[in-house]
Amino acid sequence: xxxxxxxxxxxxxxxxxxxxxxxxxxxxxxxxxxxxxxxxxxxxxxxxxxxxxxxxxxxxxxxxxxxxxxxxxxxxxxxxxxxxxxxxxxxxxxxxxxxxxxxxxxxxxxxxxxxxxxxxxxxxxxxxxxxxxxxxxxxxxxxxxxxxxxxxxxxxxxxxxxxxxxxxxxxxxxxxxxxxxxxxxxxxxxxxxxxxxxxxxxxxxxxxxxxxxxxxxxxxxxxxxxxxxxxxxxxxxxxxxxxxxxxxxxxxxxxxxxxxxxxxxxxxxxxxxxxxxxxxxxxxxxxxxxxxxxxxxxxxxxxxxxxxxxxxxxxxxxxxxxxxxxxxx
Ligand SMILES: Cc1cc2nc3c(=O)[nH]c(=O)nc-3n(C[C@H](O)[C@H](O)[C@H](O)COP(=O)(O)OP(=O)(O)OC[C@H]3O[C@@H](n4cnc5c(N)ncnc54)[C@H](O)[C@@H]3O)c2cc1C
Ligand code: SF4
Numbered sequence: 001x002x003x004x005x006x007x008x009x010x011x012x013x014x015x016x017x018x019x020x021x022x023x024x025x026x027x028x029x030x031x032x033x034x035x036x037x038x039x040x041x042x043x044x045x046x047x048x049x050x051x052x053x054x055x056x057x058x059x060x061x062x063x064x065x066x067x068x069x070x071x072x073x074x075x076x077x078x079x080x081x082x083x084x085x086x087x088x089x090x091x092x093x094x095x096x097x098x099x100x101x102x103x104x105x106x107x108x109x110x111x112x113x114x115x116x117x118x119x120x121x122x123x124x125x126x127x128x129x130x131x132x133x134x135x136x137x138x139x140x141x142x143x144x145x146x147x148x149x150x151x152x153x154x155x156x157x158x159x160x161x162x163x164x165x166x167x168x169x170x171x172x173x174x175x176x177x178x179x180x181x182x183x184x185x186x187x188x189x190x191x192x193x194x195x196x197x198x199x200x201x202x203x204x205x206x207x208x209x210x211x212x213x214x215x216x217x218x219x220x221x222x223x224x225x226x227x228x229x230x231x232x233x234x235x236x237x238x239x240x241x242x243x244x245x246x247x248x249x250x251x252x253x254x255x256x257x258x259x260x261x262x263x264x265x266x267x268x269x270x271x272x273x274x275x276x277x278x279x280x281x282x283x284x285x286x287x288x289x290x291x292x293x294x295x296x297x298x299x300x301x302x303x304x305x306x307x308x309x310x311x312x313x314x315x316x317x318x319x320x321x322x323x324x325x326x327x328x329x
Contacts, residue, residue: 242255
Protein backbone atom coordinates (compact mmCIF):
# COMPACT_ATOMS: atom_id res chain seq x y z
CA UNK A 1 0.00 0.00 0.00
CA UNK A 2 2.27 2.74 -1.26
CA UNK A 3 1.18 6.36 -1.09
CA UNK A 4 0.77 7.68 -4.65
CA UNK A 5 3.04 10.69 -5.33
CA UNK A 6 1.54 14.17 -4.90
CA UNK A 7 2.75 17.74 -4.48
CA UNK A 8 2.16 19.03 -0.95
CA UNK A 9 1.40 22.74 -0.57
CA UNK A 10 1.81 24.21 2.93
CA UNK A 11 0.28 27.71 3.10
CA UNK A 12 0.87 29.79 6.26
CA UNK A 13 -2.39 31.74 6.14
CA UNK A 14 -6.00 31.40 4.97
CA UNK A 15 -5.47 33.91 2.13
CA UNK A 16 -2.45 31.95 0.92
CA UNK A 17 -4.37 28.65 1.08
CA UNK A 18 -7.25 30.08 -0.95
CA UNK A 19 -4.84 31.62 -3.46
CA UNK A 20 -3.07 28.28 -4.01
CA UNK A 21 -6.47 26.62 -4.46
CA UNK A 22 -7.55 29.25 -6.97
CA UNK A 23 -4.31 28.90 -8.99
CA UNK A 24 -4.65 25.10 -9.09
CA UNK A 25 -8.25 25.47 -10.26
CA UNK A 26 -7.24 27.94 -13.00
CA UNK A 27 -4.60 25.43 -14.14
CA UNK A 28 -7.33 22.70 -14.10
CA UNK A 29 -5.34 20.71 -11.53
CA UNK A 30 -7.39 18.72 -9.02
CA UNK A 31 -6.47 18.87 -5.34
CA UNK A 32 -7.60 17.87 -1.85
CA UNK A 33 -7.41 19.76 1.42
CA UNK A 34 -5.71 17.81 4.21
CA UNK A 35 -6.18 18.58 7.91
CA UNK A 36 -5.08 15.79 10.30
CA UNK A 37 -4.91 13.32 7.40
CA UNK A 38 -6.39 10.45 9.43
CA UNK A 39 -9.06 9.83 6.78
CA UNK A 40 -7.53 11.24 3.60
CA UNK A 41 -4.12 9.57 3.83
CA UNK A 42 -5.38 6.00 4.46
CA UNK A 43 -7.67 6.54 1.44
CA UNK A 44 -4.68 7.73 -0.62
CA UNK A 45 -2.71 4.64 0.40
CA UNK A 46 -5.58 2.53 -0.95
CA UNK A 47 -5.53 4.64 -4.15
CA UNK A 48 -9.08 5.86 -3.58
CA UNK A 49 -9.60 8.90 -5.82
CA UNK A 50 -6.22 10.42 -4.90
CA UNK A 51 -5.19 13.76 -6.42
CA UNK A 52 -1.84 15.04 -7.67
CA UNK A 53 -1.96 18.09 -5.37
CA UNK A 54 -2.75 18.31 -1.66
CA UNK A 55 -3.07 21.57 0.31
CA UNK A 56 -2.27 21.20 4.01
CA UNK A 57 -4.18 23.34 6.52
CA UNK A 58 -1.71 22.52 9.32
CA UNK A 59 -0.20 26.04 9.41
CA UNK A 60 -3.34 28.06 8.73
CA UNK A 61 -3.54 29.65 12.18
CA UNK A 62 -6.92 31.36 11.52
CA UNK A 63 -8.57 27.92 11.70
CA UNK A 64 -7.39 26.94 15.19
CA UNK A 65 -9.57 29.11 17.46
CA UNK A 66 -11.72 27.35 20.09
CA UNK A 67 -14.41 29.06 22.19
CA UNK A 68 -17.81 27.92 23.50
CA UNK A 69 -19.51 29.56 20.50
CA UNK A 70 -16.73 29.20 17.90
CA UNK A 71 -14.98 26.00 16.82
CA UNK A 72 -12.20 26.38 14.24
CA UNK A 73 -11.98 23.72 11.52
CA UNK A 74 -8.43 22.80 12.64
CA UNK A 75 -9.35 22.27 16.31
CA UNK A 76 -8.25 18.74 17.20
CA UNK A 77 -10.78 16.16 18.42
CA UNK A 78 -8.59 15.71 21.50
CA UNK A 79 -8.95 19.44 22.30
CA UNK A 80 -12.75 19.10 22.20
CA UNK A 81 -12.53 16.23 24.69
CA UNK A 82 -10.24 18.13 27.06
CA UNK A 83 -11.82 21.59 26.75
CA UNK A 84 -13.79 23.14 29.60
CA UNK A 85 -15.71 25.49 27.29
CA UNK A 86 -17.05 22.90 24.83
CA UNK A 87 -20.61 21.59 25.36
CA UNK A 88 -20.33 18.32 27.35
CA UNK A 89 -22.34 16.28 24.79
CA UNK A 90 -20.03 17.42 21.98
CA UNK A 91 -17.01 16.54 24.14
CA UNK A 92 -18.56 13.10 24.79
CA UNK A 93 -19.12 12.46 21.06
CA UNK A 94 -15.52 13.52 20.33
CA UNK A 95 -14.23 11.18 23.04
CA UNK A 96 -15.94 8.25 21.27
CA UNK A 97 -14.20 8.87 17.93
CA UNK A 98 -11.48 6.43 16.89
CA UNK A 99 -8.54 6.12 19.33
CA UNK A 100 -6.52 8.59 21.44
CA UNK A 101 -3.76 8.64 18.82
CA UNK A 102 -6.17 9.45 15.99
CA UNK A 103 -7.98 12.07 18.09
CA UNK A 104 -4.68 13.89 18.61
CA UNK A 105 -4.35 14.38 14.81
CA UNK A 106 -7.98 14.31 13.61
CA UNK A 107 -9.77 17.66 13.37
CA UNK A 108 -13.31 19.01 13.54
CA UNK A 109 -13.28 20.14 9.87
CA UNK A 110 -11.96 16.74 8.74
CA UNK A 111 -14.63 15.00 10.79
CA UNK A 112 -17.49 17.05 9.34
CA UNK A 113 -16.13 16.57 5.78
CA UNK A 114 -15.28 12.89 6.31
CA UNK A 115 -15.54 10.78 3.15
CA UNK A 116 -18.51 8.41 3.10
CA UNK A 117 -17.75 4.74 3.65
CA UNK A 118 -18.80 1.44 2.04
CA UNK A 119 -17.30 -2.04 2.28
CA UNK A 120 -17.09 -2.24 -1.53
CA UNK A 121 -14.99 0.95 -1.52
CA UNK A 122 -12.79 1.07 1.62
CA UNK A 123 -10.55 -1.72 0.36
CA UNK A 124 -7.12 -2.03 -1.25
CA UNK A 125 -6.71 -1.42 -4.97
CA UNK A 126 -6.10 -5.16 -5.65
CA UNK A 127 -9.27 -6.10 -3.79
CA UNK A 128 -11.36 -3.59 -5.74
CA UNK A 129 -9.80 -4.61 -9.03
CA UNK A 130 -10.71 -8.24 -8.30
CA UNK A 131 -14.42 -7.29 -8.19
CA UNK A 132 -14.15 -4.91 -11.19
CA UNK A 133 -14.38 -1.70 -9.11
CA UNK A 134 -17.52 0.28 -8.26
CA UNK A 135 -19.08 3.59 -9.33
CA UNK A 136 -17.42 5.75 -6.62
CA UNK A 137 -13.91 4.88 -7.80
CA UNK A 138 -14.46 3.22 -11.18
CA UNK A 139 -10.93 3.77 -12.58
CA UNK A 140 -12.44 4.74 -15.94
CA UNK A 141 -14.48 1.53 -16.29
CA UNK A 142 -17.95 3.05 -15.66
CA UNK A 143 -18.49 0.28 -13.11
CA UNK A 144 -21.89 0.17 -11.42
CA UNK A 145 -22.77 0.76 -7.78
CA UNK A 146 -22.73 -2.63 -6.05
CA UNK A 147 -25.26 -1.74 -3.38
CA UNK A 148 -27.97 -0.29 -5.65
CA UNK A 149 -27.05 -1.54 -9.14
CA UNK A 150 -28.42 -0.53 -12.55
CA UNK A 151 -28.57 3.20 -11.86
CA UNK A 152 -24.94 4.40 -11.98
CA UNK A 153 -25.72 7.93 -10.89
CA UNK A 154 -25.93 7.73 -7.12
CA UNK A 155 -23.49 6.42 -4.52
CA UNK A 156 -25.16 5.38 -1.26
CA UNK A 157 -21.96 5.04 0.81
CA UNK A 158 -22.58 5.78 4.50
CA UNK A 159 -21.68 8.97 6.39
CA UNK A 160 -20.00 7.68 9.56
CA UNK A 161 -18.69 10.74 11.41
CA UNK A 162 -19.69 11.28 15.04
CA UNK A 163 -19.72 15.06 15.55
CA UNK A 164 -22.39 16.11 13.02
CA UNK A 165 -25.51 14.89 14.89
CA UNK A 166 -24.53 16.65 18.12
CA UNK A 167 -23.59 19.85 16.27
CA UNK A 168 -26.92 19.71 14.40
CA UNK A 169 -28.79 19.39 17.71
CA UNK A 170 -26.82 22.38 19.00
CA UNK A 171 -28.09 24.35 15.96
CA UNK A 172 -24.56 24.92 14.62
CA UNK A 173 -23.82 27.13 11.63
CA UNK A 174 -20.99 26.16 9.30
CA UNK A 175 -18.78 28.85 7.75
CA UNK A 176 -17.05 28.37 4.39
CA UNK A 177 -14.44 30.37 2.47
CA UNK A 178 -13.08 30.43 -1.06
CA UNK A 179 -11.08 32.91 -3.15
CA UNK A 180 -14.39 34.52 -4.18
CA UNK A 181 -15.67 35.14 -0.64
CA UNK A 182 -17.29 33.57 2.39
CA UNK A 183 -20.72 32.07 3.07
CA UNK A 184 -22.49 30.35 5.93
CA UNK A 185 -25.39 27.93 6.35
CA UNK A 186 -27.06 25.84 9.02
CA UNK A 187 -25.13 22.58 9.44
CA UNK A 188 -28.43 20.77 8.79
CA UNK A 189 -28.33 22.19 5.22
CA UNK A 190 -24.64 21.39 4.54
CA UNK A 191 -24.89 17.72 3.51
CA UNK A 192 -25.79 16.37 0.04
CA UNK A 193 -27.61 13.09 -0.43
CA UNK A 194 -24.88 11.48 -2.53
CA UNK A 195 -21.92 9.49 -1.24
CA UNK A 196 -19.62 11.11 -3.80
CA UNK A 197 -20.63 14.80 -3.63
CA UNK A 198 -21.19 14.48 0.16
CA UNK A 199 -21.73 18.15 0.95
CA UNK A 200 -22.28 21.66 -0.42
CA UNK A 201 -18.56 22.59 -0.62
CA UNK A 202 -17.80 24.10 -4.04
CA UNK A 203 -14.47 23.46 -5.78
CA UNK A 204 -11.77 25.50 -4.02
CA UNK A 205 -13.92 26.10 -0.93
CA UNK A 206 -13.05 25.01 2.61
CA UNK A 207 -14.63 24.98 6.05
CA UNK A 208 -13.22 27.72 8.28
CA UNK A 209 -15.24 27.20 11.48
CA UNK A 210 -18.56 26.41 13.11
CA UNK A 211 -20.52 28.70 15.39
CA UNK A 212 -22.88 27.58 18.15
CA UNK A 213 -25.67 29.80 19.55
CA UNK A 214 -25.01 31.38 22.96
CA UNK A 215 -27.94 29.51 24.55
CA UNK A 216 -26.33 26.10 23.93
CA UNK A 217 -25.45 25.79 27.65
CA UNK A 218 -29.19 25.57 28.38
CA UNK A 219 -29.48 22.46 26.22
CA UNK A 220 -28.95 19.09 27.86
CA UNK A 221 -28.74 15.75 26.15
CA UNK A 222 -26.70 12.73 25.21
CA UNK A 223 -24.99 10.98 22.32
CA UNK A 224 -25.16 7.20 21.95
CA UNK A 225 -23.18 5.12 19.48
CA UNK A 226 -23.21 1.55 18.15
CA UNK A 227 -19.85 0.23 16.97
CA UNK A 228 -18.20 -3.09 16.43
CA UNK A 229 -15.24 -2.57 18.77
CA UNK A 230 -15.49 0.04 21.54
CA UNK A 231 -11.78 0.78 21.17
CA UNK A 232 -11.91 2.74 17.90
CA UNK A 233 -14.61 1.89 15.39
CA UNK A 234 -16.75 4.14 13.22
CA UNK A 235 -20.44 4.45 14.19
CA UNK A 236 -22.71 1.76 12.73
CA UNK A 237 -25.44 3.96 14.18
CA UNK A 238 -25.23 7.13 16.28
CA UNK A 239 -28.06 9.12 17.89
CA UNK A 240 -27.90 12.56 19.52
CA UNK A 241 -30.88 13.81 21.52
CA UNK A 242 -30.88 17.29 23.09
CA UNK A 243 -33.58 19.10 25.02
CA UNK A 244 -34.34 22.30 26.87
CA UNK A 245 -36.52 21.97 29.99
CA UNK A 246 -39.37 24.39 30.75
CA UNK A 247 -38.72 24.44 34.48
CA UNK A 248 -41.64 22.05 35.02
CA UNK A 249 -41.79 18.36 34.20
CA UNK A 250 -41.45 18.34 30.45
CA UNK A 251 -39.08 19.58 27.76
CA UNK A 252 -40.19 22.65 25.84
CA UNK A 253 -37.82 21.95 22.98
CA UNK A 254 -36.34 18.74 21.67
CA UNK A 255 -33.93 17.86 18.86
CA UNK A 256 -32.86 14.48 17.49
CA UNK A 257 -30.16 13.71 14.88
CA UNK A 258 -28.55 10.52 13.64
CA UNK A 259 -25.37 9.37 11.90
CA UNK A 260 -23.94 6.14 10.48
CA UNK A 261 -27.28 5.19 8.96
CA UNK A 262 -27.44 6.94 5.57
CA UNK A 263 -25.26 8.93 3.15
CA UNK A 264 -25.88 12.05 5.21
CA UNK A 265 -26.54 12.63 8.90
CA UNK A 266 -30.29 12.92 9.58
CA UNK A 267 -32.02 15.75 11.47
CA UNK A 268 -35.41 14.47 12.67
CA UNK A 269 -37.36 17.67 13.27
CA UNK A 270 -40.91 16.41 12.65
CA UNK A 271 -40.41 13.34 14.86
CA UNK A 272 -39.10 15.52 17.72
CA UNK A 273 -41.99 18.02 17.36
CA UNK A 274 -44.55 15.22 17.37
CA UNK A 275 -43.04 13.75 20.56
CA UNK A 276 -43.25 17.15 22.28
CA UNK A 277 -47.02 17.36 21.77
CA UNK A 278 -48.76 15.90 24.85
CA UNK A 279 -45.43 14.95 26.42
CA UNK A 280 -45.91 11.86 28.55
CA UNK A 281 -42.40 10.87 29.74
CA UNK A 282 -41.67 7.21 29.09
CA UNK A 283 -44.48 6.73 26.53
CA UNK A 284 -43.38 9.75 24.49
CA UNK A 285 -39.78 8.49 24.50
CA UNK A 286 -40.95 5.06 23.38
CA UNK A 287 -42.90 6.42 20.42
CA UNK A 288 -40.11 8.90 19.55
CA UNK A 289 -37.60 6.00 19.45
CA UNK A 290 -39.92 3.99 17.19
CA UNK A 291 -40.40 6.97 14.87
CA UNK A 292 -36.61 7.33 14.53
CA UNK A 293 -36.33 3.63 13.67
CA UNK A 294 -38.89 4.14 10.92
CA UNK A 295 -37.25 7.34 9.64
CA UNK A 296 -33.75 5.95 9.00
CA UNK A 297 -33.05 3.88 5.88
CA UNK A 298 -29.64 2.18 6.08
CA UNK A 299 -28.38 0.03 3.20
CA UNK A 300 -26.15 -3.06 3.30
CA UNK A 301 -22.68 -1.51 3.03
CA UNK A 302 -21.26 -1.49 6.57
CA UNK A 303 -20.51 -4.22 9.09
CA UNK A 304 -23.95 -4.79 10.64
CA UNK A 305 -27.18 -5.51 8.74
CA UNK A 306 -29.57 -2.64 7.92
CA UNK A 307 -32.37 -4.17 10.02
CA UNK A 308 -30.10 -4.46 13.09
CA UNK A 309 -28.86 -0.88 12.65
CA UNK A 310 -32.47 0.38 12.40
CA UNK A 311 -33.45 -1.52 15.56
CA UNK A 312 -30.40 -0.11 17.29
CA UNK A 313 -31.40 3.42 16.22
CA UNK A 314 -34.53 2.86 18.35
CA UNK A 315 -32.50 1.49 21.28
CA UNK A 316 -29.92 4.30 21.09
CA UNK A 317 -32.67 6.94 20.97
CA UNK A 318 -34.20 5.53 24.17
CA UNK A 319 -30.79 5.43 25.85
CA UNK A 320 -30.01 9.01 24.79
CA UNK A 321 -33.35 10.12 26.30
CA UNK A 322 -32.61 8.60 29.73
CA UNK A 323 -31.67 12.00 31.18
CA UNK A 324 -35.07 13.38 30.17
CA UNK A 325 -36.75 11.09 32.67
CA UNK A 326 -34.27 12.17 35.36
CA UNK A 327 -34.94 15.86 34.59
CA UNK A 328 -38.70 15.45 34.78
CA UNK A 329 -38.73 13.79 38.22
C1 LIG B 1 -8.96 3.47 12.60
C2 LIG B 1 -9.82 4.67 12.42
C3 LIG B 1 -10.96 4.79 13.19
C4 LIG B 1 -11.79 5.90 13.03
N1 LIG B 1 -12.91 5.99 13.81
C5 LIG B 1 -13.74 7.06 13.67
C6 LIG B 1 -14.91 7.17 14.48
O1 LIG B 1 -15.18 6.34 15.33
N2 LIG B 1 -15.71 8.23 14.27
C7 LIG B 1 -15.43 9.21 13.36
O2 LIG B 1 -16.20 10.17 13.24
N3 LIG B 1 -14.32 9.14 12.59
C8 LIG B 1 -13.47 8.10 12.73
N4 LIG B 1 -12.33 8.03 11.96
C9 LIG B 1 -12.12 9.01 10.88
C10 LIG B 1 -11.21 10.20 11.20
O3 LIG B 1 -10.11 9.85 11.97
C11 LIG B 1 -11.93 11.34 11.91
O4 LIG B 1 -13.22 11.55 11.36
C12 LIG B 1 -11.16 12.65 11.87
O5 LIG B 1 -11.88 13.66 12.55
C13 LIG B 1 -10.90 13.18 10.47
O6 LIG B 1 -10.22 14.43 10.62
P1 LIG B 1 -8.85 14.72 9.85
O7 LIG B 1 -8.46 16.10 10.25
O8 LIG B 1 -7.84 13.68 10.08
O9 LIG B 1 -9.37 14.69 8.36
P2 LIG B 1 -8.52 14.53 7.00
O10 LIG B 1 -8.18 13.11 6.79
O11 LIG B 1 -7.43 15.52 6.94
O12 LIG B 1 -9.67 14.99 5.96
C14 LIG B 1 -10.86 14.27 5.83
C15 LIG B 1 -11.66 14.87 4.66
O13 LIG B 1 -12.09 16.19 4.99
C16 LIG B 1 -11.56 17.14 4.08
N5 LIG B 1 -11.24 18.33 4.89
C17 LIG B 1 -10.47 18.36 6.02
N6 LIG B 1 -10.50 19.59 6.55
C18 LIG B 1 -11.28 20.35 5.75
C19 LIG B 1 -11.70 21.72 5.77
N7 LIG B 1 -11.33 22.56 6.74
N8 LIG B 1 -12.49 22.17 4.78
C20 LIG B 1 -12.90 21.32 3.78
N9 LIG B 1 -12.55 20.03 3.70
C21 LIG B 1 -11.75 19.55 4.68
C22 LIG B 1 -10.36 16.46 3.41
O14 LIG B 1 -10.12 16.97 2.12
C23 LIG B 1 -10.83 15.01 3.39
O15 LIG B 1 -11.70 14.81 2.29
C24 LIG B 1 -11.45 6.93 12.11
C25 LIG B 1 -10.28 6.82 11.35
C26 LIG B 1 -9.47 5.69 11.51
C27 LIG B 1 -8.22 5.62 10.69
S1 SF4 C 1 -22.46 2.71 -2.40
FE1 SF4 C 1 -22.11 1.86 -4.45
S2 SF4 C 1 -20.93 3.42 -5.57
FE2 SF4 C 1 -20.88 3.95 -3.40
S3 SF4 C 1 -18.96 3.08 -2.64
FE3 SF4 C 1 -20.58 1.54 -2.27
S4 SF4 C 1 -20.63 0.21 -4.08
FE4 SF4 C 1 -19.44 2.04 -4.60
